Amino acid sequence: MTYCVAMNLEAGLVFLSDSRTNAGVDHVNTFRKMTVWERTGERVLVMMTAGNLSVSQSVINLLNEHLASAESPNLYNAANMFEVARRVGEAVREVDRRDAAALKEFGVDFNPSLIIGGQIRGEAPRLFHIYAAGNFIETTNDTPYIQIGEAKYGKPIVDRIVRRTTTLSDGAKCALVSMDSTIRSNLSVGLPLDLCVIERDALAVKSHISIGQDNTYYAQIRGQWGERLREAFTELPNPEWL
Amino acid sequence: MTYCVAMNLEAGLVFLSDSRTNAGVDHVNTFRKMTVWERTGERVLVMMTAGNLSVSQSVINLLNEHLASAESPNLYNAANMFEVARRVGEAVREVDRRDAAALKEFGVDFNPSLIIGGQIRGEAPRLFHIYAAGNFIETTNDTPYIQIGEAKYGKPIVDRIVRRTTTLSDGAKCALVSMDSTIRSNLSVGLPLDLCVIERDALAVKSHISIGQDNTYYAQIRGQWGERLREAFTELPNPEWL
Numbered sequence: 001m002t003y004c005v006a007m008n009l010e011a012g013l014v015f016l017s018d019s020r021t022n023a024g025v026d027h028v029n030t031f032r033k034m035t036v037w038e039r040t041g042e043r044v045l046v047m048m049t050a051g052n053l054s055v056s057q058s059v060i061n062l063l064n065e066h067l068a069s070a071e072s073p074n075l076y077n078a079a080n081m082f083e084v085a086r087r088v089g090e091a092v093r094e095v096d097r098r099d100a101a102a103l104k105e106f107g108v109d110f111n112p113s114l115i116i117g118g119q120i121r122g123e124a125p126r127l128f129h130i131y132a133a134g135n136f137i138e139t140t141n142d143t144p145y146i147q148i149g150e151a152k153y154g155k156p157i158v159d160r161i162v163r164r165t166t167t168l169s170d171g172a173k174c175a176l177v178s179m180d181s182t183i184r185s186n187l188s189v190g191l192p193l194d195l196c197v198i199e200r201d202a203l204a205v206k207s208h209i210s211i212g213q214d215n216t217y218y219a220q221i222r223g224q225w226g227e228r229l230r231e232a233f234t235e236l237p238n239p240e241w242l
Numbered sequence: 243m244t245y246c247v248a249m250n251l252e253a254g255l256v257f258l259s260d261s262r263t264n265a266g267v268d269h270v271n272t273f274r275k276m277t278v279w280e281r282t283g284e285r286v287l288v289m290m291t292a293g294n295l296s297v298s299q300s301v302i303n304l305l306n307e308h309l310a311s312a313e314s315p316n317l318y319n320a321a322n323m324f325e326v327a328r329r330v331g332e333a334v335r336e337v338d339r340r341d342a343a344a345l346k347e348f349g350v351d352f353n354p355s356l357i358i359g360g361q362i363r364g365e366a367p368r369l370f371h372i373y374a375a376g377n378f379i380e381t382t383n384d385t386p387y388i389q390i391g392e393a394k395y396g397k398p399i400v401d402r403i404v405r406r407t408t409t410l411s412d413g414a415k416c417a418l419v420s421m422d423s424t425i426r427s428n429l430s431v432g433l434p435l436d437l438c439v440i441e442r443d444a445l446a447v448k449s450h451i452s453i454g455q456d457n458t459y460y461a462q463i464r465g466q467w468g469e470r471l472r473e474a475f476t477e478l479p480n481p482e483w484l
Contacts (some may be wrong), residue, residue: 152394156423160468161475169480177475181398197484207483217481224478226402232470233403233419238411239459241449242439 001188002033002149004048005158005175006115008127008139011168012200013117016175017048018183020190034194035060037067037075037118040204045075045084045118046196050149051111051132052103055095059112062091081118081126088116089134096132113148118198125200153185154178168197168206173221176211180222193218243430244275244391246290247400247417248357250369250381253410254442255359258417259290260425262432276436277302279309279317279360282446287317287326287360288438292391293353293374294345297337301354304333323360323368330358331376338374355390360440367442395427396420410439410448415463418453422464435460 004017017033031053037045047063049056066074066087078084092112100110110132117127129146130136139146144164147155154177161174172195182189193211198204211218246259259275273295279287289305291298308316308329320326334354342352352374359369371388372378381388386406389397396419403416414437424431435453440446453460 150394152392152427153398155427156395156398157471157475159427160471169484170475172481172484173478174475177478185394185397185401209483217479221478225474228474228477229399229402229471232467232474233399233412233416235470236415236419236463236466237459239414241451242411242414 001186002050003147003151003154003179003182003186003189004033004050004115004149005145005147005151005154005178006046006048006117006127007145007162007166007171007175008117008125008164009144009162009166009168009171010164010200012202012206013046013119013125013127013198014168014171014175015046015048015115015117015194015196016172016179017194018179018189019192019194020188021053022188025187030190030192032194034196036196036205036208038205039076041121042203043076043118043120044198044203044205045116046198047088048115048148050113052108055099055110055112056114058095058099059088059091059114062094063088078120080120080123081128084118084120085116085128085130085136085138088114088128088130089136092130092132093134096134115146115148119200119203121203125198150182150186150189153182157181168199172197176218176221177225180218180225243428244292245389245393245396245421245424245428245431246275246292246357246391247387247389247393247396247420248288248290248359248369249387249404249408249413249417250359250367250406251386251404251408251410251413252406252442254444254448255288255361255367255369255440256410256413256417257288257290257357257359257436257438258414258421259436260421260431261434261436262430263295264430267429272432272434274436276438278438278447278450280447281318283363284445285318285360285362286440286445286447287358288440289330290357290390292355294350297341297352297354298356300337300341301330301333301356304336305330320362322362322365323370326360326362327358327370327372327378327380330356330370330372331378334372334374335376338376357388357390361442361445363445367440392424392428392431395424399423410441414439418460418463419467422460422467
């Protein structure tokens with residue numbers, strides 16, 4: 001499985017993905033699930049994928065193939081983010097037409113789930129969740145975040161913390177705490193992580209880092225969060241009827 | 243859906259269940275998912291159920307039916323908790339034989355998931371997770387808790403806090419925090435809650451309370467936990483690369 005979370009905040013966009021892929025438990029690998037397309041000053045796009053890896057990779061390859069020819073509709077000549085989301089949805093449908101029937105014969109569901117977000121000059125940053133049918137939804141002020149994959153473990157902390165006005169720094173921190181809770185409770189999500197932050201109107205990636213076992217900041221977050229959580233728990237009143 | 247969690251601690255057993263049942267989102271009801279069988283001083287048993295409500299109720303009815311005749315194998319004449327778990331498993335299989343085929347015709351899975359725990363004089367308290375096939379697993383010192391239903395949202399906090407040596411009071415508190423996180427993130431889990439605590443060797447229920455909107459302790463836990471969590475989050479260091 002996978003866990004990816006992205007936020008569309010007033011200050012910009014935050015994307016975080018893990019990198020574990022597994023087919024059963026005896027076939028576990030590391031594959032990055034984040035793809036970045038950037039034309040500094042003009043547009044910056046980030047995509048994250050969950051579901052069957054062959055499907056995800058096919059979608060990415062198709063999108064890159066289209067980039068090669070300037071005439072064909074692609075991610076670099078899409079006029080706005082809505083059009084970007086439609087083109088990603090189209091790529092998903094193309095893979096569905098090619099592969100879904102064959103996959104089904106082998107009992108494999110066609111179940112991709114994607115996040116695409118970014119900013120194109122002249123528009124505000126936007127963030128979309130693309131489903132297996134190629135349709136999609138966009139974040140709003142009320143729900144500024146999207147999760148795909150093993151989303152449930154890390155949802156409570158995001159629900160409690162993330163608002164549209166959350167800073168980029170707090171957004172990234174919350175994404176990492178949410179990921180830590182998921183990794184502790186689910187073997188199919190694992191390091192290294194990819195964290196990408198895009199400042200509003202910068203039209204470039206502000207920060208794109210890979211976080212492995214040796215990342216000091218992540219280790220600090222992990223340790224301190226667990227400790228503070230236990231402290232906060234201890235300070236909660238005990239039930240008097242026990 | 244449902245969320246139930248139970249713990250087998252050195253000091254005794256803790257059981258917590260919600261009470262929301264839904265078929266779609268437009269058919270939502272309140273049904274208690276906890277059943278207690280008690281013969282003070284001799285045995286005390288608590289069962290919680292998740293999955294299709296008609297299946298859960300049939301299992302409970304069958305078990306109660308067997309209690310009526312002292313000769314038939316039932317929960318009151320089972321020699322030990324292993325035998326109790328087998329009898330619950332048998333009841334699940336009986337419902338499967340009667341109903342599963344008919345349910346399948348209507349596209350409804352036979353998917354009950356049950357927790358049965360308690361203590362019978364002469365034995366330590368024991369706790370079992372019973373699957374749809376009637377087979378079951380028991381808690382161990384390493385994994386002293388069982389969750390059924392919408393288990394993922396509330397798993398991280400249980401993973402961080404609950405050990406075999408956790409006190410009954412902390413166990414109950416942790417179960418309530420875990421339930422609160424689940425209720426906030428998932429509409430299909432809701433109040434009122436049933437909380438049942440059994441002290442080791444008491445062979446009787448120590449505390450069995452219903453927790454609704456107006457329960458002061460739960461309201462305190464909800465408010466304070468959210469607040470402390472946000473405090474703890476604020477105190478985490480910010481990433482320096484942002």
